[in-house]
Amino acid sequence: MNNLLPQDMTFRIDQLCHLGPVIPVLTIDNVEDAIPMAQALVEGGLPVLEVTLRTSAALKAIEAIARHVPEAKVGAGTIITPDDFKRAVDCGSSFIVSPGITTELLEYGISSDIPFLPGIQTVSEMMEGIQRGYKRFKFFPAEISGGTNTLKAFQGPFSDVHFCPTGGIRVNTAADYLALSNVMCVGGTWLTPADLVLAKDWAGIAALAKQACISARPAGK
Template identity: 55%
Template structure:
């Protein structure tokens, strides 16, 4: 079985260490990608997860990578090796999946773009652990046990760290970040659909800055 390299582990640790909050970004209008991401960066967010939940995700990764080189720009909601290859070509600096398969874990070991695999159970964590992964997305966090679950994971896996996402709100993010095994928290509250639809980039910047100040 292939094992994850120290380079991959270090890169993911760098991503998780760059920002305690990671916005889950779904681009519905391609013209929004750059101003939305610029507003988040202006508000202090330096890691951007652009998801493949819409048809504009791949192109948005390309354009934001070019326009905002100072930020970490990655791909979220990657569910297949084919998509993993596509986001590699688009210039993604990291990949986040909602769950795990053996093929994705194996591909992540060999890819130049590091993977943060999504898990919801200890069994899934152990699948990734066998391949050398020591950092995971915990998704969907709230319905999978939330803070209590992550505390329990820390017993048998003290060296594993997490980025919980799913159902987390601005008011609860700090509860997760108070845990020693949580390095960052992901959330869609940083990019409310109605605010993005109104193209109110000043409010997006305020939400980012205020959310960081709440921690």
Template identity: 60%
Template structure:
């Protein structure tokens, strides 16, 4: 099954404390969101991916903010089951093709989406979603690019996610609102689970 069809929202998480990775993942899964993107923005990220992959088998954990070939190899070695990039270069997409795991390459323009579609890649991350045109922009792509689907990410909130999910070319959205920094700092997993439950009910 496509990554875009596993859940209406993919939590995009920034993990500072590696010890919080497993309880965080368990809270998201308990709330109904089994697909988790851990961004490579902190020193704890790769170890967090490894721990989630090892200790939360019901989660599908991936690595986000993939920018280099080394990011790809290290993330797959840590146990990442999918990869997500903020944008896409030729060298990066060739390395992604060789990674052996599913991936969502980032695109923000029609030309970028067309270039990826020419390579047979028709499921993309649309980033930064709100800044790049949001719902109206994606809606305008349904005509010229009817066979391309997106996971818009960036600036989306629980109240705007349904507008994206209503579009025929959107499979799911990426969301950072599910794991607020203050909730993670306080280890408030019940709050994370509640936010995940609300997001899971969006579709």
């Protein structure tokens, strides 16, 4: 193996993940919702936003947020291929998240100057990333993959590896994850419920973000 992820990429991922306890995971159907939604989440104290490439509006939404909400750090999620990675970066993504790993994605991430958080579920997948210099991962889908118990088990043999668990986490369980020393932040889909988005209740979304900043913090942190 010729190339390894540059060490400064680990530091850059850490910087992003420590800007807030929760990274809102956003599925945006209408581009016109992107800017006010991002503004509401930033106002609520959550400036790092992951827009999933699950809709036809996703790339335009990323572009709009990157251009018009400078306080936000907007990235792209549900990245499956290097082509997805490139298109997301071209639209202004400041970081990239994948639900899983492939050799092609890991190698493309090494060649890019944009921080990449690859998704893993198993020790074997994690070790594939570690061999290429990755030490920061998305743990997905967290809840059905053992949740905090699995992450505790990872701590022993992989003490220098940290995670952003995502998938099934709610405001009332986030603090349990954040209490673990190998968890940087959590990904959450609960911050933009469909009813509030449909009603364009951006104040309500800002309130959910503020609640997350308070409730998701584990005791003593």
